[in-house]
Amino acid sequence: MTKHPAIGILVGSLQASGLTRKFGNAIQQLGGDRGRFTIIEIGDLPLYNPDREAETPPAWTAFRAAVAAQDGILFITPEYNRSVPAPLKNAIDVGSRPYGASVWAGKPAAILSQSPGALGGFGANHHLRQSLVFLDMPTLQQPEAYIGHSAALFDDKGALAEGSGKTFVDSFITAVAAWVKRFSPPVV
Ligand SMILES: Cc1cc2nc3c(=O)[nH]c(=O)nc-3n(C[C@H](O)[C@H](O)[C@H](O)COP(=O)(O)O)c2cc1C
Numbered sequence: 001m002t003k004h005p006a007i008g009i010l011v012g013s014l015q016a017s018g019l020t021r022k023f024g025n026a027i028q029q030l031g032g033d034r035g036r037f038t039i040i041e042i043g044d045l046p047l048y049n050p051d052r053e054a055e056t057p058p059a060w061t062a063f064r065a066a067v068a069a070q071d072g073i074l075f076i077t078p079e080y081n082r083s084v085p086a087p088l089k090n091a092i093d094v095g096s097r098p099y100g101a102s103v104w105a106g107k108p109a110a111i112l113s114q115s116p117g118a119l120g121g122f123g124a125n126h127h128l129r130q131s132l133v134f135l136d137m138p139t140l141q142q143p144e145a146y147i148g149h150s151a152a153l154f155d156d157k158g159a160l161a162e163g164s165g166k167t168f169v170d171s172f173i174t175a176v177a178a179w180v181k182r183f184s185p186p187v188v
Helices: 019-030 050-055 058-068 086-096 122-134 164-182
Strands: 006-011 036-039 072-077 109-114
Touching: 006 019, 006 164, 019 036, 019 072, 019 109, 019 164, 058 086, 072 122, 072 164, 086 122, 109 122, 109 164
Parallel strands: 006 036, 006 072, 072 109
Antiparallel strands: none
C-alpha cells in the first residue's frame, strides 16, 4: 500500500445517470488525499456460470485483477426489491470464484446504500452484509450509511449540494479510509 489506500468502488446500479453513480462520482471527487477511489465497472460482466471457467471470459479476468489490486472495497448500492441489484450480486459471485481463489477474502469493505425513498436501502445494505460475512470481508460497522431521500441531496449538475448529506458523506469517506488502512501493512 502507498500512503493513500487504493479503494475500489462498486456501483450497484447500471443506470448511467442514476443516483448511485452520482454518489460514486462524488466520493471520488471528495476523497482528496484520504484514498485513491476508483470505480470498477460491473456492467459488462457475463452472468456467472461455472461452465465458463474452462475458457474464462476476459471480462471476468480483468474484473478479478482490478479487485485484487485494491486495498479495500466500497460498495455503493441502491435497493431492488429489498435486496441488491442483480448486476452487483453477479459481480460478487464472479469475484468469489474459482473456489479457493476468491478476490474478496480478507479485503476490508464498507457499504453505502441509497434510495430516493425513506428507508435508505436498508434491506439491500443488510443483504449485502450477509454475503460479505461469508466472503470473509471485514466490513465497517459505524457509521452505518443508509441514505434516504437521496435525490434531494444533489444539485442540478449532479454534484452533492452543501448540507448535512454532503457532510455525512464526507465523514463516511474518512471512516472508510481509516478502516481500510487498519487492514493494510504500514508504509516504510
Ligand atoms: C427493479 C427495481 C426495484 C426497486 N426496489 C426498490 C426497493 O426495494 N426499495 C427502494 O427503496 N427502492 C427501490 N427501487 C427504486 C430505486 O431505489 C431507485 O430507482 C434508485 O434511484 C435506483 O438507483 P439508481 O438511481 O442509481 O439507478 C427499485 C427500482 C427498481 C428499478
